[in-house]
Amino acid sequence: MFSIETFIRPHLLSLKPYSSARDEFEGEASVYLDANENNLGSLAGGTDYNRYPDPYQKTIKEKLSKLKGVKPEQIFIGNGSDEAIDLLVRLVCEPGRDEVLLLPPTYGMYEVSANIHNIGIQRVPLDEHFQPVFEKITAEQTEQTKILFLCSPNNPTGNILEPATVEKLITSFNGLVVVDEAYIDFTQSPSWSTRLEEFPNLVVLQTLSKAWGMAGLRLGMAFGSPEIIGYLNKIKPPYNINAVTQELVSAALDKTAQLHDMLAVIKNERDRLVEAFAAFPLIEKVFPSDANFVLVQVPNANALYGYLLERGVVVRNRSTQPGCANCLRITIGTPAENDHLLEALQTYAAQAT
Ligand code: PMP
Numbered sequence: 001m002f003s004i005e006t007f008i009r010p011h012l013l014s015l016k017p018y019s020s021a022r023d024e025f026e027g028e029a030s031v032y033l034d035a036n037e038n039n040l041g042s043l044a045g046g047t048d049y050n051r052y053p054d055p056y057q058k059t060i061k062e063k064l065s066k067l068k069g070v071k072p073e074q075i076f077i078g079n080g081s082d083e084a085i086d087l088l089v090r091l092v093c094e095p096g097r098d099e100v101l102l103l104p105p106t107y108g109m110y111e112v113s114a115n116i117h118n119i120g121i122q123r124v125p126l127d128e129h130f131q132p133v134f135e136k137i138t139a140e141q142t143e144q145t146k147i148l149f150l151c152s153p154n155n156p157t158g159n160i161l162e163p164a165t166v167e168k169l170i171t172s173f174n175g176l177v178v179v180d181e182a183y184i185d186f187t188q189s190p191s192w193s194t195r196l197e198e199f200p201n202l203v204v205l206q207t208l209s210k211a212w213g214m215a216g217l218r219l220g221m222a223f224g225s226p227e228i229i230g231y232l233n234k235i236k237p238p239y240n241i242n243a244v245t246q247e248l249v250s251a252a253l254d255k256t257a258q259l260h261d262m263l264a265v266i267k268n269e270r271d272r273l274v275e276a277f278a279a280f281p282l283i284e285k286v287f288p289s290d291a292n293f294v295l296v297q298v299p300n301a302n303a304l305y306g307y308l309l310e311r312g313v314v315v316r317n318r319s320t321q322p323g324c325a326n327c328l329r330i331t332i333g334t335p336a337e338n339d340h341l342l343e344a345l346q347t348y349a350a351q352a353t
Contacts, residue, residue: 002200004227007092007146007175017234022055046243053243056233060246063253064221068206070193073226076233079240081182081207081220085149086113087232088203088222092146092176093119100147101140103132105156105321107180110149120144125322130157130287132165138172147176152192153183156318156329158289160189170199176228178203182220185211185263186270187290193223200225208249210292211263217245266292269332276342282349284326293331301326304348311344313337 005013021035032039035052042049061072068075078084086109093100099120102110106126114121122145124136132150141148148169152161170177170192179192181204193204203224209215219241222232270289277286277296282304285297298304301319305328308315316329332338 004200004225004231008231009090009092009094012091012231012235015234018238020052020055020238022052049243051243052239053241053246055238055240057241057246059250060219060241060253063250067253067256068191068193068221068223070196070223071226074196074223074229076222076224076229076236077241078220078222078236080209080218081180081205081222082109082113083236083240084205084220084222084232085109085178085180086116087235088147088176088178089113089117089119091231091235093117095119097144098146099142099144100149101137101145102149103137103151105130105154105318105324106149106151107155107182126154126157128323130154130159130323131162132169134165134168137169141173141175145175147178148173149178149180151180151182152189153181153187153290155182155291156293156295156316156321156324156327158183158287158291158293158295160187160290163189166192170202173201176201176203178205180205182207182210183291185259186267186292189290196223196225200227203228208252211266212252212259213262214249214252217248219245219249265335266332269335269338270294273330273332273338273342280345280349282345282352293329295324295327295329297325297327299326301328304328307348307351308341308344311340311347313341313344 025034038050057077060077061075064075065072076084095118099122100110100114101122103126104123111121122140124133124140127133150161150166153159154161181191184191184206191204192202196202203222205220205222207220273294274286277283283296283298287295301317305315305317318324318327318329
């Protein structure tokens, strides 16, 4: 039976977390003289910006709980899901000793967070269909492998990781399995967050930066057992989500109809671009996408990247990632932006022939 206590770094098990003024007094009072705030008001205007924000983001968690079908105590909120990635590494990996297991090509922050904390990195590349290879991954795991990072839909490839393989990995991996679902809203595939009760070693990451259009506000989520979430709360900075973000996000989470409208446009545009790219002579390969971007392989990624840039269009050159030689990752834009991209591709092709 998995027990998170076996994996938490021993000195964190007994950590006494910072106790803020808002932790120590949660009731209502008419005069607050407990947090060294400026009671005269805020130069930023607004009503309450002179006050520290809710350290546990209760309003947002209640709304997320209803939206996602996950209990509030199973939700950690981070300053972007990047913060959750970083805290997970800090929670279970001992610097200079432990390792994380990554499946490249994948999202870059897992590696950077591990490097920041002097954690070793084991790599088992995805196969030619960008799928995890179960036997190779399990063969790579050692006593020191504390986290397996899976990204589904995967960045930069765009595909869902085969659910049967993911399930086998979660079941067999002796450590935390983090499934990063930053792009989950763009796919029909169900979220692994619906299966938290089955897998006590599972942590699912999601974000409001993509489908919800709030990258600038910085809010990401980790879903996991109440025990894991409790430890993340213990080690997080006290007020990691600012008041403006809490306010704006709380209001935005009620706009699910608009979310679905935006998602419909983005998915439509994705289909249109995939079709246009597939018919395009200078694009050799269009990888199937369950995300809000499409990875394409071209004869000369640097040349096309430079040409598009001259036309005012910036895409992401992913050529240096394993298995992604001459690949560009193209985010789905507005219909007008996508038209502009397609026109630029046409003129590039005309010039190249
Ligand atoms: N995971 C993946 C797979 C991503 O692509 C990104 C953003 N590029 C993140 C996490 C980080 O998202 P956030 O803005 O919530 O920090």
